[in-house]
Amino acid sequence: MTWQTPIIVHPPAPDGGRRITVRGQDVGVARDDRDLVEFLRRAGLGDADMALDDPHLVEWRGGGAHEWAKSS
Known part of the structure; x- marks a missing residue:
């Protein structure tokens, strides 16, 4: 079984969430x-x-940590 971070924050959507x-x-x-x-x-x-900044607990995908708006 592959280990995975327990919390994943997926890439920003067009609406910013x-x-x-x-x-x-x-x-x-x-x-x-x-x-x-x-x-x-x-x-x-x-x-x-x-x-929130612990990479062992939270994986921020497709955008930086704490970035909520999709960049243009």
């Missing part, structure tokens, strides 16, 4: 760090705001 996957489950579309932290809290991950 990013789909969030936690442990293989789609949990919604975040539009900023506060949304992401709330999704992680609801998924049972404590101190989520402290973990």
